[in-house]
Amino acid sequence: MHNGLKLLIIFLIIPLFAAGCTDKDAKGHAGTAPPPPLVKAITVTKADVPLDVEYAAQVDGSREVEVRAQVSGILLERTYREGSFVQEGDILFRIDPNTYHAALEQARGALQQQEANLELARLYRDRTLSIYKQGAVSTHERDDAEAKYEAALATVRTARGSVETAELNLGYTEVRAPISGITSRETRSEGSLITLDASGSLLTTVTRLDPVYVNFSVPGTEVLKRKRQLADGQISAPKDGPVVRLRLSDGNLYKQIGHINFMDRHEDPQTGAVRVRAEVPNPDGMILPGSFARAVMQGMTLKDAVVIPQRAVLFTKNATIVYILDETNVAQPRHVVIGETIGDGFQILSGLSGGERIISDGVIKVRPGVTVTVSKTEVAEAGQGSAQ
Template sequence: MTAPTFRAIGAACVLFSVSLFLLAGCGNDSTAQEHAGGGMPPPEVATVTMTRGDLPLGMEYMGQTAGSREVEVRARVGGILLRRAYVEGGPVKQGDLLFEIDPAPFQATLEQAQGRLAQAEAKLSQAKRDLARMEQLFKGDVVSQKDRDDAMTAFETGTADVDSAKAAVKEARINLGYTKVEAPISGLTSKEARSEGSLVVASAESSLLTTISRVDPIYVNFSIPGPETMEFRSLREKGRIAFADGWDFQARLVMSDGRVLPSPGRINFTDTQVDTTTGVVKFRAEFPNPEGTVMPGQFVRVRLDGAALKDALLVPQGAVLTTQQGTMVWVVDDKGVVSPRPVVLGRTEGNGYLVEKGLEAGDRVISEGIIKVRPGMTVTLRGDAPAAAPQAAAPQAPAKAGEAQAAPAPKAEAAQ
């Protein structure tokens, strides 16, 4: 290779090195200018201001309706079922005739009992006359003491026979009356279980003739989980529950199509134990049903209104993070600096959680943009509103820089 060639290669290498140096210098100047300009702007987040107030408790449970009285109408004597005297599915009043069983055998039994009673009464009359004669003869020492005692025994036996015959007549008359099956209560009837001409046996399953349900008022049976019931009782004992009307809930009946019955009801039964198989506590509510709109056996929902949790604090669900150390939220101070705050949460209400520990009224919690922040970071506030404010929320403080004063959000809805 010639000398000019070596000189050309050396010049090219020197030129390439100088180019790399210049490019590196240009890159350093650009980076320095970017840092001098302030870098990336702080992330923008939305916050909510925590407020305290009375929080209405909205509780709704699945239930099933039942008649306030449900009676099985059964035959109390056996025999041939002669006729049905009611319209199946129609209303009846207490004492109305429903069925008639063949009365002829029972009429004959009654007449036999009446005949035996007449015989017993005749024998008693004879024994009474015999006793009177023996008393006179005994006073004149004509008969012995034994003869007098025998007459007394015959009279007492005759008296007992009359009483027994009277009871037999009464029983026969009662059984004859049972041949006319009457409605024990007023209500709506079901279809007949036995048709005319069937043999009814009083001691067997065939004694069931129909059922009657009283639908005004109507009952609704529902259940509440045991832990929830215990929690509510604890809050009530501590005085943290306030009722708008009296000392109990106002029940509302919600039909399957969403309609709500206009007349409110009340809880008239609460079980005293937790069901060991399902872990729930059984309740029963009573509702007026004068038009018979609600039928027994329907699946409905029971809404319990009228209760509020005093001095409650609600945080939106979207502001809560679950970590290995527990639940936490991001809190922003007056300078816009973010810090984590562990919290203890209670029951869920709508789109929020009740706060038991960790937050106080006036704290600002990040509700949107929580994935963009880190501890100690300064953020820009897009807006601030009260957190899912309960009713009667505390007054709001004047808006700070970067915050917008907003009206309280509806119950159990996170501010956006």
């Protein structure tokens, strides 16, 4: 009985003690203010900022030539390895030459016959002229001899042309590379009958890989915008225009530098874009025709621009803001207007003029009027990368 009373007292005291401790802890926490948000800050500056602009692009060979047969016949041989590099003038295919050998011999025989006729006509003309001077023949006979000679001479010229044509046709039985470049697959296999129609004469294509052409489109609105910026002095550009580099599929920039060699003077009514082409050296053949890349236009400069990190900007439902810090590190929101995207930064068109101190990291923890703890203050630098 005595032990049971002790246990009852213990069970009654423990809950009361626990409740008392909880109440004290709650009062203690309620009396302690949360620490100020820890942030990083930057000092806004104005500077000339490189403006690199990227566009989706596709690569083409600078020349792509169809290799077509110029004579018909049986395709005897393909002499190149498909996909290999060939030099201009290399033999790619051989067509059966027998018919063209025979045609050449026939043309040469006809030429010899006509040359013999020409010699007879020359002798007859010379003899007629000689006796005409003696008054032995009439003017009509003299003119007739002269005409026969001229006719024989014309026939010889025609025969010589036939020989040249036959020689050309025989030469065409060896189909040669029209340019230096990379060959494609054959379109007609050995043993096929080659004809001279559009589908029957195509044998392969040869593509020049150095340099390559990079084709891309610039929105017409952006073309107008850049012209206005240049006119207003907001941006500058080299006299010979911006350079073009390629960002490859792995994200790296190709080392060779190209230049724009064509810009359309008309805006495509369907896409609203202007076609542009750049020529980029490709000495190692790394860039293949048909591949997709990003064309990076470099050389333009934004003059006296304010650029801040993208992470310093908050996008709300009704506004775009940054947090300004005063001398006591009190944060206040300020509305800004964004311009170009420069790498990982935003150009600020209005709202910041330079010299302000703004929160660059930790803005999500900040509320208007809150005092913050600044761990580090840096000078704002232009974002690196390309405008999108």
